[in-house]
Structure formats: structure tokens, C-alpha cells
Amino acid sequence: VSTTPRVDIIMRTKNRPQFLARALDDILAQEYPHWHLIIVNDGGDPVQAHVAQRPGLDGRVTLLDLPESLGRGGAVMPGIEAGHAPYIAIHDDDDTWHPQFLTRTIQHLRSTDDVAVSVRTQIIWESPALQETGRELFHPFMQEPTYFDLLRFNHVVPISLLYRRTVHDVIAINSELRSVFDWDVNLQLWRLGSVGFLDGEPLAYWHQRRSADGDAANSVIAEPDSHYLHDRRVREKALRRVTHDGDLLFLTGFVDDRTQDLSARLDRVEAQFDEILRRLRG
Amino acid sequence: VTAVDIIVRTKNRPQFLARALDDILAQEFTDWHLIIVDNSDDPAETQALVDARGFGDRCTVLSQPDPVGVPALSNLGIKAGAAEFITIHDDDDTWHPQFLTRTTQHLRSTDDLAVAVRTEIVWETTDLQETGREVFHPAMQEPTYFDLLRFNHMVPIGIVFRRSAYDDLGPFDERCEVVDDWVFNLSLARAGGYGFLGDEPLAFWHQRPDATGDAGNTVIDKRHLHIRDDRRVRDRALREYVDEHGPGGLLYLAKYIDERTGDLHGRLDRIEAQQGEILRLLHELTQTADTLGRIKRRVARLRP
DSSP: OSSSEEEEEEEESSSSHHHHHHHHHHHHHSSOOOOEEEEEEEEEEEOOOOOHHOOGTSEEEEEOOOOSSOHHHHHHHHHHTTTOSSSEEEEOTTOOOTTTTTHHHHHHHSSOOOOSEEEEEEEEEEEOOOOOEEEESSSSTOOOHHHHHHHTOOOGGGGGGGEEEEGGGGGGOOHHHHHHHHHHHHHHHHHSOOOOEEESSOOOOOOOTTTOOOOOOHHHHHHHHHHHHHHHHHHHHTTTTOOOHHHHHHHHHHHHHHHHHHHHHHHEEEEHHHHHHHHHHH | OSEEEEEEEESOOOOHHHHHHHHHTTTSSSOOEEEEEEOSSHHHHHHHHHTTTTGGGGGEEEEOOOOOOOHHHHHHHHOOOOOEEEEEEEETTOOOOOOOHHHHHHHHSOOOOOOOHHHHHHHOOOOOEEEEEEEEEEEEESOHHHHHHHHHHOOOGEEEEHHHHEEEEEEEOOOSEEESHHHHHHHHTTTEEEEEEOOOEEEEEEOOOOOOOOGHHHHHHHHHHHHHHHHHHHHHHHHHHHHHHHHHHHHHHHHHHHHHHHHHHHHHHHHHHHHHHHHHHHHHHHHHHHHHHHHHHHHHHHOO
């Protein structure tokens, strides 16, 4: 594998060796060979041994040891800056790909002008010991992720995305946004140009652990407060830039009035049901 | 040059086309030219249907055997004509005999860019037997941009527009597979251009709920494409808006409405739980009543 790498795979990890082992094996299982792996050890215990154990990684890995943890958002930028390949994928240490993820997404970016491409994604539920407990499609009713969808919430997780390095000429990663930094990037990415979508068989697997906390946790599950706070901050920053707020003040009051009407109806329905329950219980 | 170009797009359904050709020949108004854009696999079949009806030089057949989209077929047909007024007569739909008389009269006596008519849905089987009728959007008093923002309220069979409006606001958007007529209607309505003949239905939109493939209706058979293209149209307009005004207001409204409706969902969750509890208690009551009934019957048997 002597060719210049076409894709930099950024992998953040911190003190979860069992995840890292699975993620490294997952990358070695990719059919597409011209990648370079950049591991960002986010202030955790050394990971060199995991790399050394796998001869397939020889000469294909850059290891960045951050002296102290910068968090999910903070660790990704040093990884990106350490590489030079024209395409970038962010492969978190707990997620996995279909063996053809890189083959298919790179083929797409080579044959179009799209700034990025995302893929149909499956959620894999697992125990903290990484035993699979179930699977479901992520947003099965979504035909393709649009900017329209993104305004509500993030519909595309990092494991599902391959994008061109050139987008960073325009888009910076805001690491202070912690677990919503990827949504913030997507909001900018989707405005920058067209983003392709590979539908059909899922090519990315977003692993989630309902019951884990600490190092083994998923940020969206373990940090709901942080998610709420940073989601608000993204919107707040954009909102303060609006030049007129007459329409927003009107619509806010209007939607409030209309939902209060519905709420008053529900008050009556709830009271009736309470009465029915009271009589049934005698 | 005639007053009206009638564009008929057709593909592999000669029994529909035959009905559409007879329908056009039944129009009271005769100053029209028919342009058939034929996307069929067998152009000879289409030509035979035309020849059998003696259209003479009142009909042009454009053969387009390539698998191009519906909007491209419309644009091809329109560009082949020169009439002041244009109407798209889908090969499966029909008109009232006075459709062209009344719509051209309206456009000649107003400045409206287009005119739409009250339209009736005709339900039919795949072999074209009528099974029922209903008026399409009976409550609609006139076509508005307001209503169109939500969804399309008008179908091509019920519309005549000026060629000058098409030159200004067209062509039909070839990026769409299915909702190109909605996009064009949005532009026309936004320009304030729609008149409406709202009394007796003058256009008949034929629908076959059971059909698929060549005989299918796109709104029924290709529902997923409608959902996808609807979203794409809104997404393109949204990006243009945000490029000009920034995303702040809409990022706010999206979340605000999400949270307000989220509150209501929370209320409904509780009400659903109450309902579940009521059903459970009713079930218990019914069982108790059954038991009581059995005991009563036994007691009755025990009586001397």
C-alpha cells in the first residue's frame, strides 16, 4: 500500500481499549486500501500497543497523544490538521462501517461535485461489554438528509459521512460546542453545496449503549443536559444575527396562543378521564 | 398560429391516449393545435391512433423515445408550439366540452397569467370503468399562493396559461421527477396570476387507485417520489432564503415549534396512559360482571 492516501480517517479515543480494538479491526476490514489513520488519544492511557499488535496498520497510522483531554469536539481538529488527504472521515472509536463504506463514498465524491456524501445508517444497540442487543435503522422514514431536516436536529452522525478536506477552507470546527459540534459542522456543510446520499443497504453503524456512563458512554445518551445547552448555543448565536425580529415576535406569540388553545382542550379531556377513572374505581 | 397549444404527454398506454384524443376532438372550441410528446416504446402505435382520427395538420407528434422526465416532455412540447395559450392535457384525463371555450374567453377578457377551473376527480378501474366521482378541493374558492405553499391544489388538466407567463416564469423544473407542476403553479400564483372558474367542474382528473406501472397515477403509485421532491423543492428555496437572511430566525422557529408541540405530545402521552388505565379497569369490570352472571345462574339452578 504505497500509494499516497486518498482519505484521512480521524479516530478519537480515550481510555476504552476494547472499543479501540474493534474500531482498528473495522478499518483493516475496509475493502478500499488508500487510507491513512490518525488516532487522537484524547488524554487517555497509551494506545501504541494496540497499533503495534496489528501489522496491517504498519506505516499507515499517525498517533497524536494529547497531553490533556480536549473533549469530543476539541480532539477532532488536531487530527484533521495532522493529515493531508483530499477526503476526510471521522470514525469514532465506538462505531463501525460496512466493509464497502470507503469504496462507495469515495467513488461518489470522485464522480460528482458534491462537497460531502452521507450513507444510510443503522443503530446498533449494545451492552457496555459490547454485546449486541438489537438493531434499527436511523431515521428510516428520511429519504435523504436535507438542510430542511437539519434545522430541527442533526440527522447525520460523523460515522455516516465522508467529506472533502477543502471544506475546511470555509468551515471551522467549534470545539466549545462539545457533543453538538458535528451538527454545527453539518449545518455549514449542507449550505456550502450539495451533499450526496447513498441509500439502500446501511453502510455505517452507529453503536449506542443505553446503560453506559463514564468513558464507555454515548454522548447523546449520557449528556442530555450538555446536548440541550449546546443546541441552544448554536441557535442563540445565529438568532442574535437576525436584523429584524418582528416576524419572530409575531410567530412566537401566535404559535404560543395556538398551542395554548390545544392545551386547554387537553385540560378538559384529561379532567374527563380523571372523572371516568374516579367512578370506575368506585 | 392557433389560439391554444394542447400538449399531451404519453407513454405506453394507447387505451388512455385514444380516450384523450377523442376528448380533444369533442371540444366546442376548435382553434387549437395538438402537440403529442410521445415517450412510448412503439411510436407506430401512437401514430396509428392519430391517423385513425384525421387530425390532418392540427396535430404534431414529437417522438422522444429516451427515458426523460415528465417536465422535460412538457418543455419539449411547449417549445414546439407558438400559440398564445398553453394547456397540458395528460393522456389519462378529460375535459368538459366547454373547457377551452370558457378558459380562453376568460384569458382574453382579463390580464390573468393563467386560469384554473373547478376540477372533479373521476375514480376508475384499470380498464377505465368509472367507479365514482368527487369534487377536488370543494372548499377552494380561488387558487392562492397561500394554499399552494402547503401543497398543490391544481392539476394540469384544469389549467390554461399564457405562453408569455411560461417564458417569464418557466420552464417546468427538470430537476423534479414529479412535482414540477406544483413548482410552476407556485411561481404563477406568487405573481398574482391565477383566475378561477369555480362553478361547474370543467376538468376531470382520472385516478386509478389500483393501478401501477404505465397505467398508474403518479400521486398514488409514486408517493415516495412526491415526498422526496416536495422536500427538495422546499430545501432549495430554504437554502436561498438562508443565504440571504442567515439561518437564525428559522433555527429558532424550528426548535421553538418543536418544543411547543413537544409539550402537547407530553400531554397526550399522559392522556393515553389514562385511557389505558380506563380500558384495563373496564376489562376487570366486564370480567366481574361475567362472574356475577355465572353465580346468579348457579344460584337460580339451586333454587327449589
